[in-house]
Amino acid sequence: MLSACGVVAVTVAVIRFGGSNCDRDTVQALESLGIDAELIWHEDSLPGDTDGIVLPGGFSYGDYLRAGAMAAHSPIMDEVRDVAEAGTPVLGICNGAQVGCESSLTPGAFTTNESARFQCEHVHVRVENADTPWTRQFEAGEILELPIAHGEGRFEIEDERLAALEADDRVLFRYCESDGTVTPEANPNGSKHSVAGVTGEAGDHVAVLMPHPERVTLEDIGPTDGQGILEGFEA
Template sequence: MIAVLQFGGSNCDRDAVRALSQLGLTAKRVWHEDELPDETDGILLPGGFSYGDYLRAGAMAARSPAMSAVREQAENGVPVLGICNGAQIGCETGLTPGAFTTNESARFQCERVHLRIENDQTPWTSAFEQGDVISLPIAHGEGRFEITDDRLAELKDENRILFRYCDADGAVTDSANPNGSTDNVAGVSGKRDTTAVLMPHPERATLPELHGTDGQGVLNGFKVASTPS
């Protein structure tokens, strides 16, 4: 069962449950003050505006009761995926390095973007090949990924950058970077590749009638990560 954590201000939790269910996965919303169910074999941190983004996006939710259990589960290899506000929470919790800050434009941006697959050897990217270009929507005001040069070099050395903003042909350019993220980074993995965060919304790209199904490949990572090798 995939536990979709619900915080005060979450607004993508129902979308996430619907998208996971569509893929044949059992998903359930879990209030952040409650204990994770015993049958939890995956965790999704959804998008939204937890705690109204007060202080800074994700900072307060990162200190909610459930996150200690999430960290423990992640360390044990249980798949954990943070999306948008969930990505901000993941970084604030230390599940992944870096931070997400105010867009370079200082505006909320809601649009479709292209992403290039940088590492196809993780559960979240195994449906694709390295260099593939996929399309997902974004909807954020604080999506700019920031990280020090040393930590960025570490991520590159360890092949932990999963997605980078690019144009339709796969070129990673400044003009294809919607929010000013360092090195066009859109998603990274944690110390284990079963933990990852990304700013775009795969749960909003799973229905053919809604302009694409690329998000299915990302969310199918829960199946891949739970399958014995």
């Protein structure tokens, strides 16, 4: 879509499920970056001008059965899988990451934190692959400070599939200390190999991550390390 001044404008659909609670935050964060964003109810269809999709955080369907499992069967997710396969950027955040894995947009699964407690804090993550739409604003090895808020954020995957992910450079972020050192103490949920985000089966235009970039985007309320991630929709 062209804006009034002739610049190509990006329209991102933020999918709202029953139980989503970070959808409006995500819209506000995107719009603060000049990215047009629209809330779309999960029983509706994607707008024809959709240039990107966010699966936002929250507690879709109250996390019953398994976090993200029920939302993965929402009517709109068939469309999301189709357009992702065709090249439309898709970003799953926290509960949206769980939905993304349950929908087979990305590999692995997110399960109960090693602590068996809800974790709500700021963490450090290291950029593992800077050659994706979501990380091109950063350097490989750069450290970001991002907030987490989840009870089922532990990334699990079979060892062989994880080895393949790492060999293909599909790990997006790892939890780390502030100096970039990956340690068990810096891993807030027990994720395998400290994985905090991965790219998708259809390509690196699809990604999920457990931390919340939309919560560190607005310059007037604090850090802005999340801006570069959301700017991936303009890549």
